[in-house]
Amino acid sequence: MRKITTILNFAFTCSLVFFSSFAVVAQSETDDNTTIRIDWDVCKYYPSAETHVSKINVPEYILQKMARGGSNCSTFIVNYNGFTPEAEAAFQFAVDIWSNALESVVPIRVEANFGPLDPGVLGGAGPAGFRLISVPGVPSNTAFPLALAEKLEASELPDASETFSNDINATFSSTANFYFGIDGNTPSNQIDFVSVVLHELGHGLGILGFGRVDDPDMPTEGVLRNNGFVNVWDNFIENGTPEAITSFADPSAVLLTELTGNNLFSNGPITTLQNNGIKPSTYAPAVFRQGSSYSHWDEATYPPGNANSLMTPFISRGEAIHDPGLVTLGFMEDMGWSICGGSLLSVNDFNLNTVNISPNPFDTSFTIEFNSNTTDVFNVSLVDINGRVILNTTKSAINGKLSISNLEHLKPALYFVRISNTITGHTVIKKLVKE
Numbered sequence: 001m002r003k004i005t006t007i008l009n010f011a012f013t014c015s016l017v018f019f020s021s022f023a024v025v026a027q028s029e030t031d032d033n034t035t036i037r038i039d040w041d042v043c044k045y046y047p048s049a050e051t052h053v054s055k056i057n058v059p060e061y062i063l064q065k066m067a068r069g070g071s072n073c074s075t076f077i078v079n080y081n082g083f084t085p086e087a088e089a090a091f092q093f094a095v096d097i098w099s100n101a102l103e104s105v106v107p108i109r110v111e112a113n114f115g116p117l118d119p120g121v122l123g124g125a126g127p128a129g130f131r132l133i134s135v136p137g138v139p140s141n142t143a144f145p146l147a148l149a150e151k152l153e154a155s156e157l158p159d160a161s162e163t164f165s166n167d168i169n170a171t172f173s174s175t176a177n178f179y180f181g182i183d184g185n186t187p188s189n190q191i192d193f194v195s196v197v198l199h200e201l202g203h204g205l206g207i208l209g210f211g212r213v214d215d216p217d218m219p220t221e222g223v224l225r226n227n228g229f230v231n232v233w234d235n236f237i238e239n240g241t242p243e244a245i246t247s248f249a250d251p252s253a254v255l256l257t258e259l260t261g262n263n264l265f266s267n268g269p270i271t272t273l274q275n276n277g278i279k280p281s282t283y284a285p286a287v288f289r290q291g292s293s294y295s296h297w298d299e300a301t302y303p304p305g306n307a308n309s310l311m312t313p314f315i316s317r318g319e320a321i322h323d324p325g326l327v328t329l330g331f332m333e334d335m336g337w338s339i340c341g342g343s344l345l346s347v348n349d350f351n352l353n354t355v356n357i358s359p360n361p362f363d364t365s366f367t368i369e370f371n372s373n374t375t376d377v378f379n380v381s382l383v384d385i386n387g388r389v390i391l392n393t394t395k396s397a398i399n400g401k402l403s404i405s406n407l408e409h410l411k412p413a414l415y416f417v418r419i420s421n422t423i424t425g426h427t428v429i430k431k432l433v434k435e
């Protein structure tokens with residue numbers, strides 16, 4: 001596999017930006033010395049003016065794994081600076097939720113700071129850097145957040161000084177009125193610290209795009225690419241037409257219209273399936289809000305108390321969200337993360353383990369094999385990484401097998417195959433690579 005190891009240093013995606021650390025490191029087997037700097041806020045996480053006492057519990061399957069202990073699907077190495085014992089315990093609880101939700105064989109390194117911030121700011125976090133890695137089917141100008149890039153490469157990606165750099169930088173206010181309990185019983189006058197940490201680590205793991213404006217105070221143009229690069233998130237965003245956000249002139253006034261049109265959605269196939277077949281709305285209010293717009297789910301679609309409200313731009317007093325939510329986890333899976341214990345689609349739908357697809361990678365055909373001699377009728381569709389349906393067919397299984405052929409015209413790429421039982425309605429999605 002061709003490996004490009006340019007690192008795009010992203011000192012901070014959230015409110016506290018350490019401009020001094022924007023040194024850009026580039027090293028590569030291909031001598032690619034692309035210099036990338038990212039210097040805007042992706043998330044400014046403030047408390048909303050509202051109070052909304054509500055509680056979304058840790059999902060049962062994650063709680064059970066946490067209770068067993070030591071069975072995490074990924075290992076977070078957190079360097080705590082300045083934390084009180086209660087703040088550290090709550091932070092670790094949020095870390096444990098993510099480490100039981102996502103899989104990686106590579107440790108995820110988090111630099112966590114706890115100290116005084118500007119009034120009102122709860123905290124911030126983001127990927128410490130971005131990497132260009134070669135992933136089949138993903139445009140070559142796509143940058144991956146460091147933790148995800150290392151997961152996909154299954155190895156540490158040391159920087160030019162050959163040290164294992166942080167994957168995520170996080171800072172939280174030591175003076176905000178936080179509730180540090182981990183039970184989600186947040187008083188109506190406090191902000192739930194576990195929820196804030198869970199949210200910010202979500203950005204650090206990849207919930208963010210590069211969409212922004214030329215001037216946050218008086219924007220005239222929307223901007224997407226950063227020195228020609230998009231983030232993996234950006235490849236999955238489209239408007240209602242649908243037109244891909246990557247298809248607009250960049251920078252341009254038209255792109256600003258798109259970013260502020262209340263009309264942007266994620267077309268990630270797994271994300272969409274987790275949202276009952278509806279492409280989830282991303283936050284794109286009429287006035288671009290740097291630190292809120294574009295890199296969050298829509299607040300109105302997922303209000304306080306909604307199971308998918310973790311990655312919306314606002315948190316209310318009294319609101320506890322201890323669940324990443326199926327839409328966010330689906331998006332993580334679309335971007336390349338693996339869900340702890342197998343695809344989360346198997347949680348509700350028929351078990352992924354009962355469906356085998358071979359060969360994978362495929363060339364001109366592949367065969368779907370069920371673990372029974374079913375003769376049910378299945379709808380099979382092949383979807384590309386932008387959610388476009390490439391092939392759609394309905395066939396009966398014969399002795400538990402179903403073959404899809406004549407695929408020589410498909411270009412080599414990553415695809416999703418969606419298999420839906422037309423009788424039971426059970427649906428499963430698996431990833432497939434065309435050679």
Ligand SMILES: [Zn+2]
Nearest residue numbers: 043044045313
């Ligand atoms: Zn945020």
